[in-house]
Amino acid sequence: MGGRTVAVFTGDLDVTADAVIMELHRRDVPVVRCDPATFPAEIMLGARFCSGWTGHLRTGSRTLNLSDVACAWWRRPTPITIPGDVPEATWVRREAVAGLRGVLSALPWLNHPDDIRAADHKPLQLAVAAAAGLRVPATLVTNVPAEARAFAEDCGPVVYKPFTAGILDSGHVIYASAVDPRTLDDSISVTAHLFQQQIPKAYELRVTAVDGHLFTARIDATTDKGRTDWRSDYHNLRYSTYDLPVDVAAKLRTVLRRLRLRFGAFDLIATPGGEYVFLEVNPNGQWAWIEDETGLPIASALADALEKEK
Known part of the structure; x- marks a missing residue:
């Protein structure tokens, strides 16, 4: 039988992860949060393989038992760094990354770190989206x-x-x-x-996908700057919930499946003519402010996903 612990790998300052961890604590789900940046100086790893990986990952205050992990979340960890005065620091860092990431890769994941790295490539995203039947800009x-x-x-x-x-x-x-x-x-x-x-915009959509559930927010920018890229002018945006057409939702789920993602944050354009145009999907995208603005229960959905052993 699998374990119950959720492992969250992220940096110290991550309010998005905080929201999900608080929801898991509310459900009495054990959570171990770890930033691998301090490995191997401050984190101890001991893993043994015998019909499966067992062992531990110890931080200064917590111990993660590898065999007790129900699901792991590679959120936004800080890269491993090795002090420059360590002999052969470049080689030491390569070995540290290969050893730690190698063991962690055997865990059950929300999005596997290797799949996140592959799905981050924008040219690949465009090709996959077009193959799924979505309109993609030239x-x-x-x-x-x-x-x-x-x-x-x-x-x-x-x-x-x-x-x-x-x-x-x-x-x-x-x-x-x-x-x-x-x-x-x-x-x-x-x-x-x-x-x-440049695609004419009526408005834009941010679609946060968790295990096939799509939480869609409509974003209306009120300035030219925001209409070009809403990230550049957060103070002049209006948000509302949105019912995504069934056929568009099905195509987004196809993109997720082909990229091997359980979570993804899509950006779409809705044109004045009523078309939907794919811009990108972020396999580790931000969403906490969308929940704050719209009430969409994204943190709860992520907690549901992380509780499941996959």
């Missing part, structure tokens, strides 16, 4: 200035989007932004760029 990935200019001419107007969170070393955050074709110069060759055809 997209270019390039580091060739001439390719960018040709795309803008063929598909304009276009927007630029970062592949990742878009946080620069300076702390500045890059959001999706409309592209002036005159700015498509040789600086494009510095790195990979993602350009997409």
Whole structure:
């Protein structure tokens, strides 16, 4: 018989994880929270294989028995770091990551960390969404200035989007932004760029999926900045719950199934003509503020999912 403990791997400051952990505590479900960043200096691992993995992961105050884990949640842990004064620090870090992640990979997961890493690739998401029957914007990935200019001419107007969170070393955050074709110069060759055809918006949808349940919030931006990327102007957004059409919901569930995800946060555009356009799915997306704004019971659904042994 499987265990009851829920293991949550995340950083110290994670209000989204806090909401689910509080719900699990309310249900008297044992929870062990751990940030693997401090392994191996402050976390002790002892795991033995004999017809299955047994053993422990010990933090300063808690012990996680591996065989007692009902489900694990790879939320937003901090990367493992090794002090620079440790001999062969690069090799030590590689071994620490391989050893810890290798053992943890055998646990039952909400979203397996390896599946999260694969599903994070935006080009893959677009291909999977299109194959599931969703409309996807025309997209270019390039580091060739001439390719960018040709795309803008063929598909304009276009927007630029970062592949990742878009946080620069300076702390500045890059959001999706409309592209002036005159700015498509040789600086494009510095790195990979993602350009997409700009889709007319009536409003946007944030669909948080948990084990097939879809919690849909409509997001109406009241400024031009927010209409380009609502993340850039949270103070000028209006939220409401939304009934997603059955056929669109079925296609989103297909995307989740093909990406091997039990949880995902989708961003969709609803066009003035009534079409739904896929933008992306975040396999570890934020949702706590959506619950606060709409009352959608996402924390409860995640607690349900984490209580189940899969």
